Amino acid sequence: MAKLFIVPTPVGNLEDITLRAIRILKEKPVILAEDTRTTHFLLKHLGIEEKKVISHHKFNEHKTVNLVSEHILAGEDIVLVSDAGTPGISDPGFLLVRTCIEKGIEVETLPGATAFLPALVNSGFPTDRFCFEGFLPQKKGRQKRVEALRDEERTMIFYESPYRVVKALQLFGEVFGPNRQVSVSREISKLFEETVRGTIEEVTSVFTDKEPKGEFVIVVAGKNKPGKEFKNCEQGSE
Secondary structure, eight states, X not given: OOEEEEOOBOSSOTTOOXXXXXXXXXXXXXXXXXXXXXXXXXXXXXXXXXXXXXXXXXXXXXXXXXXXXXXXXXXXXEEEEOSSBOTTSSSTXXXXXXXXXXXXXXXXXXXXXXXXXXXXXXXXXXXXXXXEEEEOOSSTTHHHHHHTTTTOOSEEEEEEOTTTHHHHHHHHHHHHOTTSEEEEEESTTSTTOEEEEEEHHHHHHHHHHSOOXXXXXXXXXXXXXXXXXXXXXXXXXX
């Protein structure tokens, strides 16, 4: 029986793709892509030509999941990729996976790149228990979501855009306190990768003084479990 293959793609460095992922991309006839231009660029880099690539993103996935699942039931293997990282992790994928499972279609998810794990390990905070919160709501519900985490003891992980990273840090300072430890990583696996560690107050000051650029992962120490203590705010390429 045909399957749905979930294939992670590099979040930065194009070398961060597994041999198995490359083989699946070469072998399977159809690839669903969040942005076909991004996927064509990756395929060209990998030397994979003449591949059928179809758009599958958050604006059309509700309309296409049943059609995709019917193609798989008819015997056609289909691969799902996102622009970067693992589909379904703050990217389209969940809805299609759930639909396939409900219809008895086997889903094979390959291990691979995702931004939050390197940022978590690199933070120096406890990794035995953590919660991934993804992107906070842009407007409505943002404060409420963070307030609900006020007493969270696990390490917390957030994604944020450069346009809202300072506001997010300021909100964290209000809710968790300015002295809570935080680690902010940007441009994971890219040329200008950087991690800034310290108290929320210190790190907020760093990104207030210089314009934030790139993709951000914010890792906040849990309540009463600050992890490794950083006496000074550190920054630099990792």
